[in-house]
Amino acid sequence: MVRGLYTAATGMMNQQQRMDIVSNNLANVNTTGFKKDGVVVESFEDVLTLKVNDNNMNTHIGKMNLGVKTGVVFTDFNQGSFMQTHDPFNIAIQGEGFIGISTLDRNGNIVERYTRDGSFVVNNDGELITKDGHQVMGQNGNIVLGHGDVRIDGTGAIYLNDEYIDSLRLVNFDKEDIIKLGDNLYNAREDAEALEFNGQILQGYLEESNVNTIREMVDMINIMRTYEANQKVIQTIDDTLGKAVNEVGRL
Structure with a gap:
């Protein structure tokens, strides 16, 4: 009993x-x-x-x-729905994959994290950042934009006034190798192997929650x-x- x-x-x-x-x-x-x-x-x-x-x-x-x-x-x-915002700094990922974000750990060291939240903004220094102030990573480091028309194509390539600036750091991992950290950020396991990104970037859209x-x-x-x-x-x-x-x- x-x-x-x-x-x-x-x-x-x-x-x-x-x-x-x-x-x-x-x-x-x-x-x-x-x-x-x-x-x-x-x-x-x-x-x-x-x-x-x-x-x-x-x-x-x-x-x-x-x-x-x-x-x-x-x-x-699973994929969430898309919401059109017409904001050139908003992007959504159609398919699998993540965007590389530069953050600081507890010791103040720069570490790479990942997100699918593409509601980005530009700070006073012209840098592309997240709403929480984290730097959005490009293939050549932090992404710095000047004044003008910004265009981001389906592969993540960024153009300013039709001049190529940089490309978003887009990665993918096996689902077992990605860990949710909170604040809409993910971390990859130490032994995780990055896979080829095979999704598509949609400029002017945001991916909604899949709840x-x-x-x-x-x-x-x-x-x-x-x-x-x-x-x-x-x-x-x-x-x-x-x-x-x-x-x-x-x-």
């Missing part, structure tokens, strides 16, 4: 983790280029159950499951119901144990 308490408790903890992921997805439904997260639920390994007799003879009575756990949290990289609000809300309702069901199991077992201790002992 106490084993049932632990099994129901693992179900409640798992649903709480799922709720955190769904809540984060909903919070980023309007975040440009955001990719939603999902979770794979796994059961603990079954254990062989024994019945111990008074004569110390053990009898096999089958296997018992010890509950569930969060197996893998994964990122869904389906209705589906996430349905998942949230199901999570709450499952959590409550496990909660009722714990309450029932607790009441039964209480009667066993307080009432059966009086007989």
Whole structure:
């Protein structure tokens, strides 16, 4: 009976983790280029159950499951919808791939991160940066634009008044080699091998989040119901144990 308490408790903890992921997805439904997260639920390994007799003879009575756990949290990289902005510094990636961004780590060292959020702006020095102030990387370093008409073609080549300036640093990785960091940035594993970029750049567009609000809300309702069901199991077992201790002992 106490084993049932632990099994129901693992179900409640798992649903709480799922709720955190769904809540984060909903919070980023309007975040440009955001990719939603999902979770794979796994059961603990079954254990062989024994019945111990008074004569110390053990009898096999089958296997018992010890509950569930969060197996893998994964990122869904399905394409989001495109929103036209007519802003020449806004770009969207159609297909797979990422844009290289220059950031600083905790020690102040320059490190390369990646994003699909193409809502870029130009600072006072004419540099192309993200909304958070990170430098957008080109093939020749940071991208510096002057005054004039900016055109970015499908390959990421940047032209100022029809004069070639630089090309965006566009890369791709296997999904298992890319890690979500937060702030719409990704990091590649140390042993990750960069793949050839085979997407297309759309100037004047932004990629919207791939979060389906209705589906996430349905998942949230199901999570709450499952959590409550496990909660009722714990309450029932607790009441039964209480009667066993307080009432059966009086007989």
